[in-house]
Amino acid sequence: MNEFPDCPVCAADSVYTDGSVLICPVCGHEWSAGEQDPATGSVPRDSNGTELSDGDAVTVIKDLKVKGSSMVIKRGTRVRSIRLTDDPAEVDCKIDGSSIVLKTCFLKK
Numbered sequence: 001m002n003e004f005p006d007c008p009v010c011a012a013d014s015v016y017t018d019g020s021v022l023i024c025p026v027c028g029h030e031w032s033a034g035e036q037d038p039a040t041g042s043v044p045r046d047s048n049g050t051e052l053s054d055g056d057a058v059t060v061i062k063d064l065k066v067k068g069s070s071m072v073i074k075r076g077t078r079v080r081s082i083r084l085t086d087d088p089a090e091v092d093c094k095i096d097g098s099s100i101v102l103k104t105c106f107l108k109k
Helices: none
Strands: 016-018 021-023 030-032 058-060 090-095 098-103
Touching: none
Parallel strands: none
Antiparallel strands: 016 021, 021 030, 090 098
16 A cells, blocks of 8 residues: 555655655655654644744634535634644634644645
Protein backbone atom coordinates (compact mmCIF):
# COMPACT_ATOMS: atom_id res chain seq x y z
CA MET A 1 0.00 0.00 0.00
CA ASN A 2 1.57 3.35 1.01
CA GLU A 3 5.16 3.01 2.27
CA PHE A 4 5.33 6.68 3.30
CA PRO A 5 4.66 7.93 6.84
CA ASP A 6 1.43 9.71 7.75
CA CYS A 7 1.38 13.51 7.56
CA PRO A 8 2.73 14.98 10.83
CA VAL A 9 0.26 17.88 10.66
CA CYS A 10 -3.11 16.34 9.76
CA ALA A 11 -2.31 12.58 10.05
CA ALA A 12 -3.55 11.86 6.51
CA ASP A 13 -2.26 8.60 5.03
CA SER A 14 -2.27 9.74 1.38
CA VAL A 15 1.27 11.18 1.43
CA TYR A 16 3.34 11.08 -1.76
CA THR A 17 6.90 12.02 -2.68
CA ASP A 18 8.32 14.59 -5.08
CA GLY A 19 12.03 13.94 -5.25
CA SER A 20 13.30 14.02 -1.66
CA VAL A 21 10.27 15.91 -0.30
CA LEU A 22 7.16 14.26 1.15
CA ILE A 23 3.88 16.08 0.38
CA CYS A 24 0.44 15.77 1.96
CA PRO A 25 -2.35 16.44 -0.59
CA VAL A 26 -4.91 17.02 2.19
CA CYS A 27 -3.28 19.97 3.98
CA GLY A 28 -0.44 20.79 1.56
CA HIS A 29 2.29 20.26 4.16
CA GLU A 30 5.78 19.47 2.79
CA TRP A 31 8.72 17.99 4.71
CA SER A 32 11.87 15.95 4.25
CA ALA A 33 11.73 12.30 5.28
CA GLY A 34 14.53 12.56 7.88
CA GLU A 35 13.78 16.02 9.21
CA GLN A 36 12.04 16.71 12.52
CA ASP A 37 9.08 18.85 11.60
CA PRO A 38 8.60 22.08 13.60
CA ALA A 39 4.83 21.74 13.22
CA THR A 40 4.89 18.62 15.40
CA GLY A 41 6.66 20.41 18.25
CA SER A 42 4.98 21.84 21.30
CA VAL A 43 4.15 25.16 19.61
CA PRO A 44 0.83 25.20 17.70
CA ARG A 45 1.16 26.58 14.16
CA ASP A 46 -1.38 27.38 11.45
CA SER A 47 -1.24 26.12 7.87
CA ASN A 48 1.33 28.78 6.95
CA GLY A 49 3.60 28.02 9.92
CA THR A 50 2.57 31.10 11.94
CA GLU A 51 2.58 30.53 15.69
CA LEU A 52 -0.86 30.47 17.33
CA SER A 53 -1.74 31.56 20.86
CA ASP A 54 -4.84 31.71 23.08
CA GLY A 55 -7.36 34.33 21.98
CA ASP A 56 -6.17 34.58 18.37
CA ALA A 57 -8.62 35.04 15.52
CA VAL A 58 -8.18 32.62 12.62
CA THR A 59 -9.81 31.87 9.26
CA VAL A 60 -10.84 28.42 7.98
CA ILE A 61 -9.07 27.67 4.67
CA LYS A 62 -11.21 24.71 3.52
CA ASP A 63 -14.86 23.62 3.77
CA LEU A 64 -15.01 21.24 6.74
CA LYS A 65 -17.75 18.70 7.45
CA VAL A 66 -18.45 18.32 11.17
CA LYS A 67 -18.50 14.67 12.20
CA GLY A 68 -21.78 13.54 13.72
CA SER A 69 -23.65 16.54 12.35
CA SER A 70 -24.98 17.89 9.09
CA MET A 71 -23.14 21.16 9.79
CA VAL A 72 -20.49 22.37 7.34
CA ILE A 73 -17.95 25.04 8.28
CA LYS A 74 -17.47 27.09 5.13
CA ARG A 75 -14.12 28.26 3.80
CA GLY A 76 -13.42 31.83 4.92
CA THR A 77 -15.30 31.49 8.23
CA ARG A 78 -13.68 33.76 10.81
CA VAL A 79 -13.17 32.12 14.21
CA ARG A 80 -12.41 34.42 17.15
CA SER A 81 -10.92 33.62 20.56
CA ILE A 82 -9.42 30.20 19.92
CA ARG A 83 -8.18 28.18 22.88
CA LEU A 84 -5.10 25.97 22.66
CA THR A 85 -5.35 22.30 23.66
CA ASP A 86 -2.78 19.80 24.92
CA ASP A 87 -2.34 18.65 21.33
CA PRO A 88 -0.44 21.29 19.29
CA ALA A 89 -2.25 20.13 16.12
CA GLU A 90 -5.69 21.09 17.50
CA VAL A 91 -7.47 24.19 18.84
CA ASP A 92 -10.79 24.53 20.63
CA CYS A 93 -13.26 27.20 19.50
CA LYS A 94 -16.94 28.11 19.25
CA ILE A 95 -18.71 28.32 15.90
CA ASP A 96 -22.43 29.15 15.78
CA GLY A 97 -22.69 28.45 19.52
CA SER A 98 -21.17 24.95 19.22
CA SER A 99 -17.86 24.11 20.86
CA ILE A 100 -15.67 22.48 18.19
CA VAL A 101 -12.09 21.22 18.02
CA LEU A 102 -10.36 22.12 14.73
CA LYS A 103 -7.06 20.91 13.29
CA THR A 104 -4.55 23.75 12.90
CA CYS A 105 -3.65 22.61 9.36
CA PHE A 106 -7.05 23.94 8.19
CA LEU A 107 -6.59 27.40 9.78
CA LYS A 108 -4.67 30.55 8.96
CA LYS A 109 -4.03 33.52 11.21
